[in-house]
Amino acid sequence: MPAPPVPPTPPVPLTALLAREDLALRLLAGPCGPGVVIHGAHTTEMADPYPYLLGGELLLTAGVHVPGPAEGGAPAGYFDAYVDRIVAAGGA
Secondary structure: OOOOOOOOOOOEEHHHHHHOHHHOOOOOOOOOOOOOEEOEEEEOOOOOOHHHOOOOEEEEOOOOOOOOHHHOOOOOOHHHHHHHHHHHOOOO
């Protein structure tokens, strides 16, 4: 099996993005050490984007995939499990 393609742009440390006041970003969950680097930012509303991640992605979501009140709401541990899957794939 061939190795995944190398992103064409140099990585940016996640801490550098979070430090930019003009972006007004804040970390809600997931890793944020000096070794966490971002190769690109993507939006997703998938309940499980894990199979499509190569590593180094910054994922942004509005939470459309989160079960709403009509579905009984998000079960306990839903958000932790979602973030854990993204982190396991190398995303942030």
